[in-house]
Amino acid sequence: xxxxxxxxxxxxxxxxxxxxxxxxxxxxxxxxxxxxxxxxxxxxxxxxxxxxxxxxxxxxxxxxxxxxxxxxxxxxxxxxxxxxxxxxxxxxxxxxxxxxxxxxxxxxxxxxxxxxxxxxxxxxxxxxxxxxxxxxxxxxxxxxxxxxxxxxxxxxxxxxxxxxxxxxxxxxxxxxxxxxxxxxxxxxxxxxxxxxxxxxxxxxxxxxxxxxxxxxxxxxxxxxxxxxxxxxxxxxxxxxxxxxxxxxxxxxxxxxxxxxxxxxxxxxxxxxxxxxxxxxxxxxxxxxxxxxxxxxxxxxxxxxxxxxxxxxxxxxxxxxxxxxxxxxxxxxxxxxxxxxxxxxxxxxxxxxxxx
Amino acid sequence: xxxxxxxxxxxxxxxxxxxxxxxxxxxxxxxxxxxxxxxxxxxxxxxxxxxxxxxxxxxxxxxxxxxxxxxxxxxxxxxxxxxxxxxxxxxxxxxxxxxxxxxxxxxxxxxxxxxxxxxxxxxxxxxxxxxxxxxxxxxxxxxxxxxxxxxxxxxxxxxxxxxxxxxxxxxxxxxxxxxxxxxxxxxxxxxxxxxxxxxxxxxxxxxxxxxxxxxxxxxxxxxxxxxxxxxxxxxxxxxxxxxxxxxxxxxxxxxxxxxxxxxxxxxxxxxxxxxxxxxxxxxxxxxxxxxxxxxxxxxxxxxxxxxxxxxxxxxxxxxxxxxxxxxxxxxxxxxxxxxxxxxxxxxxxxxxxxxxxxxxxxxxxxxxxxxxxxxxxxxxxxxxxxxxxxxxxxxxxxxxxxxxxxxxxxxxxxxxxxxxxxxxxxxxxxxxxxxxxxxxxxxxxxxxxxxxxxxxxxxxxxxxxxxxxxxxxxxxxxxxxxxxxxxxxxxxxxxxxxxxxxxxxxxxxxxxxxxxxxxxxxxxxxxxxxxxxxxx
Numbered sequence: 001x002x003x004x005x006x007x008x009x010x011x012x013x014x015x016x017x018x019x020x021x022x023x024x025x026x027x028x029x030x031x032x033x034x035x036x037x038x039x040x041x042x043x044x045x046x047x048x049x050x051x052x053x054x055x056x057x058x059x060x061x062x063x064x065x066x067x068x069x070x071x072x073x074x075x076x077x078x079x080x081x082x083x084x085x086x087x088x089x090x091x092x093x094x095x096x097x098x099x100x101x102x103x104x105x106x107x108x109x110x111x112x113x114x115x116x117x118x119x120x121x122x123x124x125x126x127x128x129x130x131x132x133x134x135x136x137x138x139x140x141x142x143x144x145x146x147x148x149x150x151x152x153x154x155x156x157x158x159x160x161x162x163x164x165x166x167x168x169x170x171x172x173x174x175x176x177x178x179x180x181x182x183x184x185x186x187x188x189x190x191x192x193x194x195x196x197x198x199x200x201x202x203x204x205x206x207x208x209x210x211x212x213x214x215x216x217x218x219x220x221x222x223x224x225x226x227x228x229x230x231x232x233x234x235x236x237x238x239x240x241x242x243x244x245x246x247x248x249x250x251x252x253x254x255x256x257x258x259x260x261x262x263x264x265x266x267x268x269x270x271x272x273x274x275x276x277x278x279x280x281x282x283x284x285x286x287x288x289x290x291x292x293x294x295x296x297x298x299x300x301x302x303x304x305x306x307x308x309x310x311x312x313x314x315x316x317x318x319x320x321x322x323x324x325x326x327x328x329x330x331x332x333x334x335x336x337x338x339x340x341x342x343x344x345x346x347x348x349x350x351x352x353x354x355x
Numbered sequence: 356x357x358x359x360x361x362x363x364x365x366x367x368x369x370x371x372x373x374x375x376x377x378x379x380x381x382x383x384x385x386x387x388x389x390x391x392x393x394x395x396x397x398x399x400x401x402x403x404x405x406x407x408x409x410x411x412x413x414x415x416x417x418x419x420x421x422x423x424x425x426x427x428x429x430x431x432x433x434x435x436x437x438x439x440x441x442x443x444x445x446x447x448x449x450x451x452x453x454x455x456x457x458x459x460x461x462x463x464x465x466x467x468x469x470x471x472x473x474x475x476x477x478x479x480x481x482x483x484x485x486x487x488x489x490x491x492x493x494x495x496x497x498x499x500x501x502x503x504x505x506x507x508x509x510x511x512x513x514x515x516x517x518x519x520x521x522x523x524x525x526x527x528x529x530x531x532x533x534x535x536x537x538x539x540x541x542x543x544x545x546x547x548x549x550x551x552x553x554x555x556x557x558x559x560x561x562x563x564x565x566x567x568x569x570x571x572x573x574x575x576x577x578x579x580x581x582x583x584x585x586x587x588x589x590x591x592x593x594x595x596x597x598x599x600x601x602x603x604x605x606x607x608x609x610x611x612x613x614x615x616x617x618x619x620x621x622x623x624x625x626x627x628x629x630x631x632x633x634x635x636x637x638x639x640x641x642x643x644x645x646x647x648x649x650x651x652x653x654x655x656x657x658x659x660x661x662x663x664x665x666x667x668x669x670x671x672x673x674x675x676x677x678x679x680x681x682x683x684x685x686x687x688x689x690x691x692x693x694x695x696x697x698x699x700x701x702x703x704x705x706x707x708x709x710x711x712x713x714x715x716x717x718x719x720x721x722x723x724x725x726x727x728x729x730x731x732x733x734x735x736x737x738x739x740x741x742x743x744x745x746x747x748x749x750x751x752x753x754x755x756x757x758x759x760x761x762x763x764x765x766x767x768x769x770x771x772x773x774x775x776x777x778x779x780x781x782x783x784x785x786x787x788x789x790x791x792x793x794x795x796x797x798x799x800x801x802x803x804x805x806x807x808x809x810x811x812x813x814x815x816x817x818x819x820x821x822x823x824x825x826x827x828x829x830x831x832x833x834x835x836x837x838x839x840x841x842x843x844x845x846x847x848x849x850x851x852x853x854x855x856x857x858x859x860x861x862x863x864x865x866x867x868x869x870x871x872x873x874x875x876x877x878x879x880x881x882x883x884x885x886x887x888x889x890x891x
């Protein structure tokens with residue numbers, strides 16, 4: 001009788017790519033809750049709309065590529081891309097902004113490059129950068145965090161949030177109360193000492209952006225959960241945070257008007273923690289070895305600081321990540337770990353010898 | 356070689372995994388004795404190296420322990436009759452191989468008497484010649500019992516420039532489910548240590564380390580209890596798969612890594628499996644060749660689980676049926692463990708010297724593999740790899756058939772332990788890709804050697820042809836010169852005989868010089884002319 005023929009190993013650890021992605025989605029919840037508390041329901045509307053679009057587009061592409069859509073949708077990677085882009089967009093972003101962003105993320109950055117696992121660039125960040133460059137006005141309209149201005153109206157609830165993003169659904173126009181982000185204000189400042197700036201502008205909290213401190217702490221918590229679950233290793237995120245903090249320390253100059261901002265300010269303002277634990281850790285577009293990921297993370301940390309302080313854009317996570325995505329193959333080339341029984345790291349060139 | 360370090364100190368290896376052990380179900384009972392089957396099928400090749408050459412004829416009656424096939428060369432082991440009976444055939448039979456192939460086997464119909472032939476114990480092995488003792492072990496047909504099956508005697512003959520300082524006895528048994536070594540230690544620790552004594556006598560190492568995982572404290576205790584005044588160290592280290600790989604165990608116990616492409620002997624180390632030590636004791640002290648082994652029978656598809664001492668050549672079918680196995684076409688039968696073992700195509704294949712385990716799982720126990728998803732480069736495989744490779748890079752290069760990159764990423768150092776596949780969240784059969792790539796690389800290397808040979812043959816032929824051509828030309832020239840000389844002679848008629856003789860001599864010398872010149876040029880030129888040839 002012919003028996004079942006299977007190659008070794010015959011055991012495998014429980015779990016699949018889908019479960020990895022679901023852990024990531026779970027870890028995003030604290031950050032999303034804090035953002036909703038601060039900015040109202042705009043974030044939730046963004047997320048739901050982005051997820052629907054991403055699933056629809058992924059299914060469509062899979063049908064076009066003649067693959068079973070459900071098998072690929074189950075890996076939840078489209079959902080992760082959608083949620084990451086959605087939380088990076090300003091709450092109450094117009095509906096079409098999300099369509100363009102997700103379109104670029106899923107159709108161009110992911111599937112035109114070969115689909116899951118083959119994309120050299122982080123899809124969510126590609127979508128984000130396309131939007132930032134193409135629609136700078138819509139992309140910089142951030143809602144004011146609740147409580148930053150004493151007599152501010154309450155943040156928008158679910159229905160008003162829906163109406164703000166889909167104006168054609170409502171007869172009366174709804175507008176969220178917007179203001180410049182703390183990184184923006186900090187960048188524009190050239191006359192006030194850092195202490196004075198913190199005291200005078202509603203954008204600032206204890207050491208970071210008002211409210212943004214909590215957003216960052218929430219994403220940090222989610223990241224700690226993923227580290228604990230061993231979804232990724234510490235190398236890339238910690239290296240990025242350390243490099244960013246180090247750069248901030250070097251250029252801090254004890255808080256003059258020319259200061260670049262303290263390490264705490266940079267770590268807990270803007271998209272730092274979201275970037276460190278949810279973007280930099282995207283395995284597909286990062287370096288592959290642990291040593292490589294140290295360089296990769298550090299490069300992103302340095303670039304974030306440089307672009308934030310000396311570039312034209314207030315925040316820089318997306319640009320920094322994309323630039324280092326370019327560098328990942330080069331890093332891989334030079335950071336191959338020492339194999340068992342070999343004397344040292346082998347560079348590929350030495351290995352080939354003369355032709 | 357003897358770096359100063361704490362006695363019993365261990366080192367950690369990179370990577371490794373902790374799969375469910377599933378060892379308890381086959382432990383706790385004494386080792387069973389499998390019945391002598393009606394027929395024994397003995398493949399001539401049961402270990403690494405050349406197949407043995409039969410030295411019996413069909414129809415011949417053999418006794419238990421009688422030599423039935425001789426070693427064919429240095430890296431080869433002989434074969435003995437596991438029971439008495441009649442040789443009925445020497446022919447191709449299906450053997451336990453992942454491809455389901457057939458190979459030459461000696462078939463013996465047993466007579467049920469199980470009558471021993473002459474046994475040749477060595478009363479005092481310290482009194483015999485070293486080479487004689489090694490030959491005795493070789494003639495007993497012993498090959499590594501841990502699963503790889505490397506001829507044991509070969510390892511006992513280290514090169515003279517590489518003295519052995521450390522003897523490592525591998526009792527790790529890191530694969531899930533397998534408990535053959537464990538059971539053997541619990542029951543026969545004293546015998547095993549006698550085998551280690553023989554190895555110690557042969558190799559004269561400075562230290563003897565017996566390594567095992569800390570998941571079998573009873574085995575460690577049994578060994579320590581039997582040590583008496585022997586200076587052997589029994590070293591336990593944290594359980595982690597694949598600590599029992601030879602290279603991994605050496606690093607765990609000595610902190611050193613076997614150089615890539617090298618042998619443990621390069622570090623002054625010889626590593627032997629604990630089951631091999633037992634076989635050596637049986638061969639030297641009891642005079643019995645290797646004709647049986649301890650095999651773990653496990654998996655939920657069996658009714659009775661445990662370890663059994665079984666005659667080599669017993670078919671898996673016979674053995675498993677006695678343990679309540681009722682296979683269906685969807686049954687999986689694995690020889691070896693769940694990590695590195697392979698499925699056999701049919702159970703009608705014989706137990707061989709390397710069959711340390713038969714795993715007959717139910718579909719719930721080891722479900723069929725999931726469909727592979729896309730690699731997301733998560734790097735869990737690199738975390739798990741005990742050889743510090745980058746499995747996901749090897750996977751991409753294997754798919755792309757980039758052989759130079761595969762070699763640059765040291766695919767040859769992959770030990771195929773399966774840790775990468777085990778942790779892969781996308782369920783990619785990584786090891787299968789590496790096996791295919793390694794086979795392809797081997798083929799390419801052979802092709803390369805072949806091509807090099809034919810190139811050399813071509814050049815040689817080319818050179819020979821040209822040399823012949825030149826010789827012909829030279830002869831032609833000589834004939835021409837001779838003809839010219841004769842004509843000159845005729846013309847000169849006979850005015851001066853002396854002169855003409857001198858001219859003739861002159862012409863002859865010239866012709867010889869021309870010949871020699873042609874030859875010389877012929878030797879100097881061929882490489883050049885061949886280049887042109889190849890260029891065309």
